[in-house]
Amino acid sequence: MTALQSRPTRQAEVAPVKTRRWRRDRSLLIMVVPAVVLLFVFNYIPMFGTTTAFQRYSIYAGFWHSPWTGFETFRLMFADPLFWASLENTLLISLVQLVLFFPIPIALAMLLHSILSTRIRTIVQSVVYLPHFFSWVLAVTIFQQMLGGAGALNQFLRGNGLATWDVMTNPDTFKLLVTSQVIWKEAGWGIIVFLAALAAIDSQLYEAAAADGAGRWRRMWHITLPGIRGVIVLMLVLRLGNVLTVGFEQMLVQRGAVGRDAAEVLDTYAYFYGVVNANFSLGAAASLFKGVLSLLFLLAANKVAHLLGEDGLYRR
């Protein structure tokens, strides 16, 4: 913008601002159209469905003819102890994942970045990416085969006359179990964005620091981490916005193994009490509650980022 204003051309003097902007940005705008259409069709139009949260919705009467009930569904939901239990589980699991999972892709990316051989780097990268492409059903099955009561580990322990250790059905350690599953499955995928940020750091900085006598840890502390701080904060803000989303499928697949008390999260609550029992209004209410709360988390996290002098989601 400033560049254009400082060098006004003949054309720019006569054309209105809007036309000028369009000429400059049209390729970008055209490129963004498919994404906007997708967003509109799959995210904005369905938002219309949240009206069902304020109705006693029946699929035969539809949106137009179902009776309005105001906040009745919310009142019932907030009076349901199972709802609060699922919210508590969601927040706890999210917290555990934030503490135990979030730093791992960063550390992994920094380790990978320090490997000089591209061959080894590619191999390691492919191996840690791979689990991301498995479905949760498959991932949990692999865990069951390895760590389950009749899995490889326990059969080995039994074979050697040792005590068995069935972590797959223990509700007390479930939060750690799901976090370790997330680490196994998603840590590799999570490093991509950090690797990109690391690649953007000017290598001359390292050389200069090394010449000045900075060791490995010094360089990491004073060059690497500050270099990717913006990305780390951005990812953290996004993560906080998603704090109420802790993996619907992962919980659904394992809910039977550890029980509702340990594995019911907001998404499975909406599924079991909304979709399965055809109480779509309750499902919509739970989802709307989750959406609004997530937005608040996101804005709050962004605000904190700004206070710390970072960009967060957008520049102020």
Place this chain on the structure above:
Amino acid sequence: MNSFDRRRFLGLAGLGALSMAGGGLLTACGDAKPSGGPGTTTQDQLQKLLPAYAPNELVKADIPSVTGANGFFSNPAFLKYPASPVTTTSGVPGKGGTYTTMTPLWGAIPSASGNAYYAAVNKAIGATLKLQPADGNNYDKVLPTLFAGDKLPDWVQVPSWNMGNLGFADAVNKFADLGPYLSGDAIKAYPNLAAIPTSAWQCCIWNGKLFGLPVYYSGATIAGTIFHRKDILAKEGINPDDIKTPDDLAELGKQLTSAAAGRWAFDDVFDATGQIFKFPVDPNRWVIDESGKIIHRYETPGILAALEWYQAQAKAGHVHPDALADKNQEAKQRFWSGKVAITGDGPGAWKGDDAKSGKAANPSYERQAFKLLSTDGKPQIWMNPSAGMYSFLNAKLSADQIKECLSIANYLAAPYGSAEYLTVNFGVEGTDYTMVDGNPVLTERGSKEVATTYQFLITPISPTTVIAGQTQVVKDYAAWEADMVKYAAKPAFYGMNVTEPAQYANINQPMVDLIKDIRYGRKPVSAYADGLKTWKAQGGEQLRAFYEDIRSKYGTGQ
């Protein structure tokens, strides 16, 4: 696929289905848009609605049907397909119409283009059925959108266990009333439909109207039973006929479990113990106790005894750990591979193709069912409705189109032993099937093309037949079933389509979760009483009142 095991899916009916199949009265209460009629079908009206029954004795069974208690009867069994199949319909039933159909399908959905089987059946019926089979496991997700969007096919099947989600007393109004075409003697224009027993037609009535065409199961439909690996028991020197009580069964738990060797006695047999401890399993939910009070299965003393028994087995390490981790999809593989010796399953699991799969894992594989067990020496087994899936014609079809579809249904319902039955179930001889030892066996092409989809629009009385050349399985099953029907009993509200008030839909989920917690040993049996108290307070008592009202107005169907 013929290998599809229908009854196993009856077991899935537990997934929140609220609608009990059967036919008497049908009311929708508390729904956003209540159906027009009060749903008061009296016994007198029922008699006027029901089609006449004209059995079709086409061929003589090798092992005849046996009639047991309360009019329930075992399937007739055939060891060979009749050598010269007769034709039961005259001319071509269709008039060249084109109809879209949708049925659930469990298994690979065959390609419609170049499908010799589809082409052969469509040619035989003289009309084009555009078949749209949909994945049976997600069928309950497909149906509501079709209803809500008013995009129903011309002819659609709805399993009883998917009806709860639909508020079926309302949903059914989208379909054509078949009463004018089929009630009373009118059905005699369609002899193969008239040969389907009345008990199945009774399940097809909602709101005082005959809407459905039945997918007939059998004369003694059960939810499931307890199976064992006879070969494994024999190796341990156990005679299965000695097992008569739950204590005997528990004793087997000890004898058959060898965890270090990777073998456990039991898979998930909890639902199957409902027969032993006398608590009803889906789709039956209510019983009448000795004092005459209507009680839910959660309130029966039996379920508490069963929970105690099962938890003891789980804690003693007699249940396969994967079963305790709720991994029931792989139960059949565990049974085939001998990782468990005793399992619970639907009777449809005991078929030739099961023997084939099991023998592939272990040549000595032999599945057998225990004779009915009991705690008091008086075994009893509650029956499910004789039809649990029904197809419906779209209300938008004209009278002529409905008649054409019913003529096609008459062709599809041709009984075992007829030429039509071979076409409908096996396609073209030489292309889709060949006769091996007197029985039709699908060719490689046939096993890709032939899907159970015409049969899921309407099904005639289906005998027990030889599958995959496993003749002994037919003999064993027929003998077991003949014994089982001696103990058959009608549960409360048998044969009545009851749509429960929608506001109580959610009260069962916490009980389903609690029962799992106790079964798997996560919570003590004593936790049950609290859960039950909540269930009663949240609507259990109101539901009882709802059923008391039904009893006083329409009886219990027993």
